[in-house]
Amino acid sequence: MIRRTRRVGLLVDWLEDEYQNKVLAGVDAEAQANGVSLFCLTGGVLLSPYRFGARRNFLYDLAGLACVDGLVLMSGTLSNYVGPSKLARYCERYRPMPMCSIGVALTGIPSVLVDNASGMRQAISHLVEVHGYRRIAFIRGPGVNEEAEERYRVYREVLAEHGLPFNPDLVTLGNFQVASGADAIRSMLDERRVGFDAIVAASDSMALGACEALVARGYRIPQDIAVVGFDDIREGRFAPAPLTTVRQPLDRQGKQALELVLAQLEGEVITDHVVLQTELVRRRSCGCSPHELPDRVLPEICGDDLTLSGVFNEHHARILADVTQAIWASSPDVDVSKGVELVEAFRAELETGTDAHFLDVLELAVNEAAETGGNIDAWQAVITTLRSYALPALVNDKPKMSKAEDMWHEARVIIGGAAERAQAKKRLQAETWSRTLRKSGEALFTSLDVAAVMNTVQEQLPKLNIRSAYLSTFEGGIERARLMLAYDVNGRGVERHRGESFAANQLVPSDVLVDDVRQTFIVEPLFFESEQLGFVLFEMGPSDGVVYETLRDQIGSALKAALLVKQLVEETARRETAERDRLQKEMEIAERIQTSILPKNVDVFGIDIASVMMPASEVGGDYYDILPSEGLCWFGIGDVAGHGLRTGLVMLMIQSVIAALVTQNSWTTPKEILRVLNSVIYDNVRSRLGQDEHATLCLMRITQDGHMLYAGAHEDMLLYRARSNQVEVVPTPGTWIAAVRNIDAGTVDNELRLEPNDLLLLYTDGVTEAMNEQQQPFGLDALRRELEGVASRSVEEIKDHLLATVRHYVTRQQDDITLLVLRYRGTAN
Amino acid sequence: MSALSTLERDGLVLRPRQVGAELHLEFSGCADIEVVSVLPEYFRALHAEVQRSGTNLVEVDLHALYFINSSCFKALVTWIALLNGMPPAKRYRIRFRKDPKLRWQTRSFDALHRMSMAHVSVEDWSGGNP
Numbered sequence: 025m026i027r028r029t030r031r032v033g034l035l036v037d038w039l040e041d042e043y044q045n046k047v048l049a050g051v052d053a054e055a056q057a058n059g060v061s062l063f064c065l066t067g068g069v070l071l072s073p074y075r076f077g078a079r080r081n082f083l084y085d086l087a088g089l090a091c092v093d094g095l096v097l098m099s100g101t102l103s104n105y106v107g108p109s110k111l112a113r114y115c116e117r118y119r120p121m122p123m124c125s126i127g128v129a130l131t132g133i134p135s136v137l138v139d140n141a142s143g144m145r146q147a148i149s150h151l152v153e154v155h156g157y158r159r160i161a162f163i164r165g166p167g168v169n170e171e172a173e174e175r176y177r178v179y180r181e182v183l184a185e186h187g188l189p190f191n192p193d194l195v196t197l198g199n200f201q202v203a204s205g206a207d208a209i210r211s212m213l214d215e216r217r218v219g220f221d222a223i224v225a226a227s228d229s230m231a232l233g234a235c236e237a238l239v240a241r242g243y244r245i246p247q248d249i250a251v252v253g254f255d256d257i258r259e260g261r262f263a264p265a266p267l268t269t270v271r272q273p274l275d276r277q278g279k280q281a282l283e284l285v286l287a288q289l290e291g292e293v294i295t296d297h298v299v300l301q302t303e304l305v306r307r308r309s310c311g312c313s314p315h316e317l318p319d320r321v322l323p324e325i326c327g328d329d330l331t332l333s334g335v336f337n338e339h340h341a342r343i344l345a346d347v348t349q350a351i352w353a354s355s356p357d358v359d360v361s362k363g364v365e366l367v368e369a370f371r372a373e374l375e376t377g378t379d380a381h382f383l384d385v386l387e388l389a390v391n392e393a394a395e396t397g398g399n400i401d402a403w404q405a406v407i408t409t410l411r412s413y414a415l416p417a418l419v420n421d422k423p424k425m426s427k428a429e430d431m432w433h434e435a436r437v438i439i440g441g442a443a444e445r446a447q448a449k450k451r452l453q454a455e456t457w458s459r460t461l462r463k464s465g466e467a468l469f470t471s472l473d474v475a476a477v478m479n480t481v482q483e484q485l486p487k488l489n490i491r492s493a494y495l496s497t498f499e500g501g502i503e504r505a506r507l508m509l510a511y512d513v514n515g516r517g518v519e520r521h522r523g524e525s526f527a528a529n530q531l532v533p534s535d536v537l538v539d540d541v542r543q544t545f546i547v548e549p550l551f552f553e554s555e556q557l558g559f560v561l562f563e564m565g566p567s568d569g570v571v572y573e574t575l576r577d578q579i580g581s582a583l584k585a586a587l588l589v590k591q592l593v594e595e596t597a598r599r600e601t602a603e604r605d606r607l608q609k610e611m612e613i614a615e616r617i618q619t620s621i622l623p624k625n626v627d628v629f630g631i632d633i634a635s636v637m638m639p640a641s642e643v644g645g646d647y648y649d650i651l652p653s654e655g656l657c658w659f660g661i662g663d664v665a666g667h668g669l670r671t672g673l674v675m676l677m678i679q680s681v682i683a684a685l686v687t688q689n690s691w692t693t694p695k696e697i698l699r700v701l702n703s704v705i706y707d708n709v710r711s712r713l714g715q716d717e718h719a720t721l722c723l724m725r726i727t728q729d730g731h732m733l734y735a736g737a738h739e740d741m742l743l744y745r746a747r748s749n750q751v752e753v754v755p756t757p758g759t760w761i762a763a764v765r766n767i768d769a770g771t772v773d774n775e776l777r778l779e780p781n782d783l784l785l786l787y788t789d790g791v792t793e794a795m796n797e798q799q800q801p802f803g804l805d806a807l808r809r810e811l812e813g814v815a816s817r818s819v820e821e822i823k824d825h826l827l828a829t830v831r832h833y834v835t836r837q838q839d840d841i842t843l844l845v846l847r848y849r850g851t852a853n
Numbered sequence: 854m855s856a857l858s859t860l861e862r863d864g865l866v867l868r869p870r871q872v873g874a875e876l877h878l879e880f881s882g883c884a885d886i887e888v889v890s891v892l893p894e895y896f897r898a899l900h901a902e903v904q905r906s907g908t909n910l911v912e913v914d915l916h917a918l919y920f921i922n923s924s925c926f927k928a929l930v931t932w933i934a935l936l937n938g939m940p941p942a943k944r945y946r947i948r949f950r951k952d953p954k955l956r957w958q959t960r961s962f963d964a965l966h967r968m969s970m971a972h973v974s975v976e977d978w979s980g981g982n983p
Binding site for chain 2: 645663665666667716717718720737739740753755756757758759760763764767769770771789792793795799801804838839
């Protein structure tokens with residue numbers, strides 16, 4: 025793939041520790057210098073056995089030619105559980121891309137290594153030879169880490185060279201992390217109960233963990249136990265007892281590795297490994313005094329006629345070397361030529377009496393150290409060095425001595441003030457990040473849908489000085505991803521790419537990044553426990569990787585919560601749909617039950633009958649029946665409260681029991697049928713089904729002579745009297761079916777005498793309670809008026825008219841509508 | 854003050870008020886299909902509260918209840934059935950105060966009265982609270 029701006033990937037476990045951040049800084053500086061874009065993929069330690077430890081590894085599967093042109097492998101952080109040979113095999117997948125390994129020599133891959141042996145040898149020899157320690161403990165790194173093993177091998181060699189016995193109880197395994205340093209102390213002091221006067225760790229992080237554990241147990245460092253680390257991370261410089269350590273040039277390793285990748289991209293064939301030197305940096309934790317002069321003996325400076333220029337001329341090279349050494353000990357990033365400038369300014373100012381800006385030069389140098397995070401306080405050693413050489417020449421020159429003392433005093437004040445400001449600034453910056461991240465966490469954890477999470481992330485980015493970011497979630501597997509967030513402080517319309525699906529190994533959809541602009545991105549995996557959710561690219565703003573790691577943590581958790589909510593909503597919707605479908609089916613069955621048992625083409629002598637039942641879509645339970653017998657006819661109308669299949673079944677039971685009872689004894693009374701019916705249905709519904717349905721029901725027995733006996737509670741009947749051309753309302757007092765066990769007391773048989781051409785209208789509440797748009801029920805009075813208006817028509821016409829009127833009135837039918845129109849024609853017919 | 858809260862849902866309001874040993878419950882609005890699901894639970898809670906507080910009469914003011922559909926009415930039937938299922942000593946009285954102008958109230962609540970003639974009565978509302 026041809027790109028106008030080259031892209032290089034950096035594979036690293038994570039960015040929470042300074043080791044990784046320093047190497048990244050080196051790679052980034054070199055990438056900037058060469059106009060190369062950098063993608064730092066933080067995919068965790070390969071195959072880490074810890075719970076969900078390898079969950080980040082999927083990020084390494086995305087690294088390839090689709091997103092980068094070459095790879096820098098921070099192998100020392102990747103291979104702690106697989107070893108170099110497996111890592112080398114793992115990296116075969118990236119060929120033919122140019123690669124370079126840092127910290128571990130990988131077969132067939134150019135590597136940038138450090139001389140672990142010489143630095144460690146210096147450190148342990150220093151403890152034995154300078155401080156006289158005899159019982160020296162050692163915290164190893166992971167067993168498969170070549171660098172860690174090299175450091176351990178040298179430990180054993182130096183002990184042997186000095187005739188010191190090797191005691192395996194004084195050796196523990198660690199994993200380069202702070203916690204494993206503390207674990208080592210607990211293991212040796214609490215479990216093995218072995219004593220030691222010094223301890224060396226294969227990394228500074230472990231050494232600092234050991235320091236904390238020792239101090240917590242009341243030990244003083246270095247008075248009781250000396251501690252030495254390896255790496256020279258910044259944190260070690262600011263420990264209560266600044267950490268003596270072996271400095272490995274972390275940023276230079278990063279720079280060198282990128283150089284080698286770029287050289288390969290230019291066609292160079294590189295087969296050799298590059299080895300960088302390490303060096304002991306003595307601070308307080310080994311037992312050396314603060315501001316102590318370099319580990320060399322000062323030349324003897326004596327004589328009666330000593331002059332400052334004489335001493336400085338004679339020992340010029342030594343002075344510069346010692347000053348340089350002191351500066352380098354403070355921070356490897358400070359330009360050591362500042363030392364030369366400082367020495368010359370000091371000399372000129374004292375000798376000529378003119379203002380040579382000694383203090384200005386010092387201030388600039390100290391500020392530079394502050395900018396690079398150096399140990400400013402160590403500049404006191406530079407002043408001490410100057411003073412040691414100058415003092416013998418000034419003892420007989422009181423004015424110059426006085427001026428020199430003033431200069432040294434002011435210099436020490438400047439250094440002290442700068443150190444304090446740098447610390448305050450660092451604390452303030454840390455507090456600001458911490459506050460911003462805490463707020464972003466709060467905001468993210470209260471965002472409960474994916475869109476809200478994305479908006480919250482976008483809102484937080486400017487506060488964290490992150491100028492652009494792209495967040496994508498996987499679609500199914502990790503092969504494809506969908507861009508969920510595209511943010512660029514410069515606009516560029518990147519948000520239009522939101523929602524685009526793309527091959528995940530591109531990291532972003534095509535055309536999202538500007539090809540001719542160099543950028544550095546931190547690529548963080550998004551996961552929750554073992555679930556791989558996606559990944560996010562942050563354009564590098566803050567140099568402290570903890571910011572990105574914390575954001576990743578927060579986004580991962582918030583995203584998972586949002587996805588769970590989404591899943592829950594979808595599941596609820598799915599269940600609701602299923603429930604709706606189930607209800608719909610139930611309704612259909614209920615409707616079939618309801619309509620299939622309705623009487624059809626019933627011919628009853630002396631009575632014209634027209635009926636209709638229109639089941640509603642959601643509510644059912646209407647019942648009517650016509651049961652003719654010899655010399656009489658039974659009519660029933662009712663409504664089972666509720667809806668659905670259960671209601672339909674209750675209605676079916678009611679119909680069956682009534683039909684059976686009437687068939688058995690057609691001349692019985694309605695009250696008697698209701699009594700038996702209630703007893704059966706109550707037991708079936710309440711006791712057997714465990715339900716609470718009840719039904720309104722009115723039963724009528726009309727004999728050939730127009731005598732009507734009725735009982736049961738239902739809607740009032742409307743009785744049109746042909747003789748008076750009036751409609752009467754006939755109440756149906758009584759008790760519902762299945763509401764109480766015994767309805768005897770509340771149920772009575774009522775009588776009515778029908779005259780020829782009298783019209784009886786039976787209906788259910790779906791008629792009178794039919795609602796119009798204003799939620800006004802159709803009502804009994806309206807029904808009554810309508811009936812009066814059409815009473816002279818045939819029963820079919822009356823039924824059709826009433827139905828049409830109600831349907832016209834109602835906006836949406838919510839309940840079953842049943843109409844039963846009976847015209848008693850009289851015995852003559 | 855009653856421990857039972859006011860229910861306001863989709864045009865229906867049930868406002869309880871404890872007056873000494875009586876609980877007054879004022880119905881207003883319309884009990885339609887939208888409130889079917891909440892009424893049974895409300896009346897179960899009301900029954901429990903009445904039992905807990907030793908209330909001996911629940912007076913239900915219906916005059917502002919414009920309409921109640923049969924499915925909602927089922928909650929009242931269940932309530933009366935619940936009352937009927939209590940040991941005699943624990944039964945309380947329910948008095949419905951209906952609007953005589955609303956025929957459906959007369960018809961429906963008369964049926965409720967017949968479910969438990971000794972404990973459920975229906976009287977006409979004549980204006981104002983007792």
